[in-house]
Amino acid sequence: MRDAQARTIFLKDYTAPAFLIEKTELHFDLEETQARVSSRLLIGRNPELAGNDQDTLQLDGQDMVLESLRIDGTELTSDDYEIADESLTIRALSSFASQSLDEGFVLECVTLIKPQENTSLEGLYKSRTMFCTQCEAEGFRKITYYLDRPDVMSVFTTTIVADKQRYPVLLSNGNDIARGDLDNDRHWVSWEDPFRKPCYLFALVAGDLRHIEDTFTTCTQRDISLRIFVEEKDLDKCDHAMASLKHAMRWDEEVYGREYDLDIFMIVAVDDFNMGAMENKGLNIFNTSCVLANPATTTDLAFQRVESVVAHEYFHNWSGNRVTCRDWFQLSLKEGFTVFRDAEFSADMGSRSVKRVENVSFLRTAQFAEDAGPMAHPVRPDSYMEISNFYTLTIYEKGAEVVRMIRELLGPENFRAGSDLYFERHDGQAVTTEDFVCAMEDASGMNLTQFRRWYTQAGTPQLKISDNYDASAQTYELLVRQSCPPTPDQSHKEPLHIPLRMGLLDADGNELPLVLDGDQGALATAPTERVLEVTREVQSFVFKGIRSKPVPSLLRGFSAPVKLYFDCSRDDLLFIMTRDSDGFNRWSAAQDLAVAVIQEMLTQQQAGEQPQIDVRLINAVGDVLRSAVDDARGAGELDQAMLAQLLSLPSEAYLGELSDEIDVDGIHVVREMLADTLAATHTETFAELYALCQSDAPYSPDALSIARRALKNCCLAYLVRTQEPGWLEVCAGQFTDAGNMTDVDAALRLLINSRAPEAEPLRAQALADFYQRWQHESLVVNQWFSVQAIASRPGTLQQVKALMTHEAFDIRNPNKVRALISAFCNMNAVNFHDLSGEGYTFLADQVIILNRLNPQIAARLLTPLTRWKRYNPARQHLMKAQLERVQADPELSKDVYEVVSKSLKSS
Template sequence: MRDAQPSTIYLSEYQVPAYLIDTTALVFELGEESTKVSSQLHIRRNPASTISNAPLALHGTELELISLAIDGRTLDASEWTQSGEQLIIASVPAEFVLSCETRIRPQDNTSLEGLYKSSGMFCTQCEAEGFRKITYYLDRPDVMSVFTVEIIADAQRYPVLLSNGNLSAAEVLADGRHKTVWQDPFPKPAYLFALVAGKLACVEDRFKTMSGRDVALKIYVEDKDADKCEHAMVSLKNAMRWDEEVYGREYDLDIFNIVAVDDFNMGAMENKSLNIFNTSCVLAKPETTTDAGFQRVEGVVAHEYFHNWSGNRVTCRDWFQLSLKEGFTVFRDAEFSADMGSPTVKRVEDVTLLRTAQFAEDAGPMAHPIRPDSFIEISNFYTVTVYEKGAEVVRMIHTLLGPELFRKGSDLYFDRHDGQAVTCEDFVLAMEDASGVDLGQFRNWYSQAGTPKLKVSAEYDAAAQTYTLHVQQSCPATPGQSKKAPFHIPFAVALLGEAGQLALQLQNAALNTETADNTEMVLNVTKAEQSFIFTGIKEEPVPSLLRGFSAPVKLEFDYSREQLLRLMSSDSDGFCRWDASQQLGLAEISQALADIAAEHDVVPESAYLDACRALLSDESLDGAMVAMMLQLPSEAYLAEIFHPVDVLGLHRARETLRLVIAQALRGELLACYSRCASNAVYAADAGQIAQRSLKNTALSYLMLLNDDTGRELATRQFEHSENMTDRLAALNALVNSTAPYKAEALQRFYQNWQHEPLVINQWFQVQAMCRLPGTLETVQGLMAHPAFDIRNPNKVRALIGAFCGQNSVNFHREDGAGYRFLADQVIVLNRSNPQIASRLLVPLTKWRKYLPAAQQLMCAELQRILAQPDLSSDVYEVVSKSVQEYSEE
């Protein structure tokens, strides 16, 4: 057990910084054994601080201090002290220059925070608190400074030297080294600092902004990856144009750089003008990258670029406000991706993530509002709640205000706070001031955790021609919040009649609704119980509720099977059509559970099979949408519905039902597969992606039949496909079957792609997610494979993360071996990369959902981790909260 519990930081204790840093000058002398960092900081007392004569407390960790001086006078060791991660100088002038020299060892930095070395390249990751591993500094987001950076390194080993801003000077030195000088004219906090030095190829393009600025665009990668940058470059230019057209935001420097790094804890980082990316989020070509990979590159490139305004020019005051920049930017990148592809498919993908990962987080020991009240380790709050739920909160504001007023609000927000570090309250206030809409109650979304539930009932009065919706909202208790005030929930609805959507007239409409058109309304649910009465309704309608998933809530409405089939077949809202298919699938799985328990055959309702048959046969529909509707609710979603979760029982019921559907629709599935097969040159556009998605969904069903037809289709597709989407889908189908060819397919895949790390990550992932028994032993064996490296976060996520987080039937083995395996890996990674270790822990934190025997085994592993000496604060926070919840049961 730890000797000392890490301290908790509270939002309520925020104080403005006692000092500000107006300018920062850094000199890096990069070496093979160590790196010397020299800094000159122009510091002054903060006039907004009420603490007079405060000592100067700088952040720093894992630093070797060489010298320290104020205004040129070297400080005696008695003039400063060190305490934890702080260097404290008791007495300083009101304004002065602090000079500091430190020595660091990036080669030994396995945490991948601060300055570290990856594949022979120096690079940085400073968000959230990595800069303090570089030099002593006021490492907090509300201290913004103008940076000048000089980098000196061996010219042959590191011909490329990059930092933020514009290149102001470059020089070859006499000793075989060279240097560059970079100046960033825009004040930024230390977390946005970046440095890269290495031997890299550069792919270049240009972009002319709406005011005529000519911007150089450069993507730096290893030589072997230069042919995989075209999609990222096109995505960047599309994002720049979209941000001008939709938000009026123009790029503000002469150069924009992207660097791809293989060892990276995150997806990417929005450092001002020097975005550092995980290779998985920038490299793409058809032979090595799936459709999902292409879409991820497009979305992440856009996300990091959009941060230039929503995160960089206007940043967050403190880390409690993280969703200010992340939620807003995720919303922006989601809208961009929707415009670039299929809006409905994008929306369903986002909702699926919310309903599985985010709703589960809301129900667990780490539940927190999108603006947390406290934390021990900020790295643990880069969560689906802060990002995805944060984006939903912004989306709700967009829904309540409408696109024109929302744009007016965002313009005011950027203009009012350009160059400032601000709060979520500042964002909401700008929206209120620009629109005149009162968002007072809406602010509860920022301060309250948990997933609200809307329980809806309806009644139709034929004589009065009225249709009434009764709505009750509630929110379960979460850690530290036992009672919740009502939320302001935008609830989008329509009423379907025999001939289509009915015209809507609501009593007291001015008080209760925002109207999109006369057949759809957004009801303002603001009370614990409300009733909405629609008048002039001449027939009993089918309600289409929560259209577009207008709020991140759980909806309860007692739909009949006939109503769901009606919504699935004819609703104009794509989300509601998909959701109806999921509810019907859920009903079939529930029945399959009962049938198996009673030792009866599993026989789906004929109407459900007919609806699936119609989907397969209707060539006018979006193929990607059809593919999503044909897929039964995932096991991750089922774990959010059934309590307690019988993992093995649910898996068996779902797989049995899938087999019966495949048997019933064999002819239609074969016809669909044949219709979607194409020899067209690969394109990552919405049409082709939809076609491949539907084809591979059909293949996954056909492989369940365990006959020669499915095996031959999968084998032929694996051997002859020229794109990774189809090749990997075929490999996945083979690996999850008893086909004798699968061992050869795995070996051939590895031999063909062993020189491509990102492809081998997919090879690891396919095996880690195999549903067949014995997968844990396969994963354990693969950890000894030469291509696996536990120091590489991508490899860890592909093998360990995929098995523990996405293979529930094998992770939740009854003997608890899956839990022991995960705990073992967390203990190992805690010593080298605490961020990755804490993120891997998530499956164990969900222990409350499962059967009692599983709960005991999971919590025993949590307690074993907690008993380890020298736990990082990252791991300690997650595991201690989980164990505390178990102790309170």
């Protein structure tokens, strides 16, 4: 069994399918204990394969009972085919077909499955009272025997039969073409999708649902029906998703020229879901957390997530559905491109600088960690054991950065021309990342041969930059060295093609004209910002006409996903923080300054000294605060969301990523010390700004209102740190009186983390009141779980274990697992990494349980243990022991086996 689980699939072994499925007709008879699935497939040999005389057909399938199998009306016996754990093989096909296999044959198959027992949440399963599907990546093979691969595209017709009272709503892809009633109070609906698609985009939903409806008029004046289906209790939480969908549809027309193609677009909210959402053609299935939003129950961050995810899944209609991926190694072809598209949409809907800051913060903390760990892989992987393990931050977030770099190099107009060509050239096809890059080259005339290495090399590149100013020649040189550390199976890295956006600032903060040595242009007309193309291991860029030594503003907008090393003085960081025209670099300089101070404090603490705080950082925070106060009193022209970012210290997770050996406790202690000092020093200004950010206006999720609340709650977080009883009472008052979940949630988190003795009764009462009020709202209860799981106070693990026995917790529900178990293990470093090792044992216990219920979730949960080599020897020993314990499980799924085996490799 273990050998079978460890089978590795390689990109180099890809071959086109010998057979294609032209038409797929599905009939589902849904019962309470089982479902009968009848499929009728029109299959023929692939005409594009030269000399294709294949006479054996192997279909994918697992966890089902085969009732009957026919070819062109002839029923096959068990001697005519072979069933294995994950396949059905029919040999001597031509002996059953009524005509040449090149002309095609009809395969009819009837299977029995048990959706009610399907805890993996792949294929057809039951989410409480609702039937639903999740077929990406390889879930369709749990429904019926099929060629379950993305390069087999077919036209689908689906008929669903079910009890009319229990399941009045029956949905599938495409357009509703017929419906009717049957005996025994059953009914049926047929759906037809006119567009060819792979089976991973198939969807089915059957349940007792209600919906809201709207219309969207496209750029060619077609009226599209829009429907969002939910349980009746959630009808008041759909308006934001509907507005987001309409905004996304208009944006995609205006920015990419993409018009929706069907007559109806549907979204269904499902409570039990492994992912965030799924872009099934015309019928998107969403995790409830990514579609339901209401001011009373939903935070600003959740509102923004709904907007982003709704847009992401809609954008997939073109970048993923109309043009799909040839094989799963090309997953980033659709996911990276679509993440880039949804990030740009969100930037246009709110603050572009803040959106970039949020994306880069996540990338530098989480994806860079993935690049440095045992599961590191290229954006286009070379191999995998279980494809579900490759829905990673590298595929999504780094993949989006690769697309962003192409736009940096080509410019917006050529990039749009490239995307137009890509969609036009490959509409209705299953293609590769190479096809995407070729379209960009052909539209722009730029050679991206070297750039392709971004798709094939793993790891986070490093740029080490030094400078030299020659006063007599009035030249300024940037010497750039690029490298990339070894990653699993890739010890040697070739130079990449890296776009380095930059500018130069004079002593007054003015941007200098940039003329490179060898340029013919005049200084007076030269641009003040350039994208340098770094293509060699060592490369020099010399600028002419620089009259005094400038301050370089490097990697503006985070133009490439790299680690930048430049010996920038703290005074220069302060200068960039206050003078740079690039919003991202102002924030980045503030973070770099705080990092430098915290690392200095950490070194002092590790040496047994009393950490000292650089007064320049304290004063810089004071300057930001005074600017924010002056702005709030006056015209209010500053970006309050960016001010909140500037006032926020680097996270413990990011600080850990910058360390060779992560000192969990030391980082926590010195960061807390710095935050406490800033709070004590600037209490009056924080208090004044907190008051100025108050508003009696009705809740709105617009960008300005979200920014004001973010700044207000940032101030409150510092004020509660002072441990003055008055501010604890203000916090408790905000929890009780706030008219929106954002302010309630912020106050609850502060009460739970407060170290003041007076906080204990307030904390206990707040938790009890919160649950009592929201116990019937599953998503809000998940917030309640999370806020307790990430508390930095001692004893949190015991609280998490107690909550696992709570009536509201269900380990079979991925949202509950993420809210409690994953939140503790991923977001509570100081408690998870307690030297007792209890956190590691706890995580391994849950992985072993979930391995039998939902291997996908179990594998993802393992991430904190996979990075065991980054910690001190004592923690390494404890973490490795738990990985070995998981690996010893005799029933280990291939999902978990792949993660564990790679984590322990070369230990």
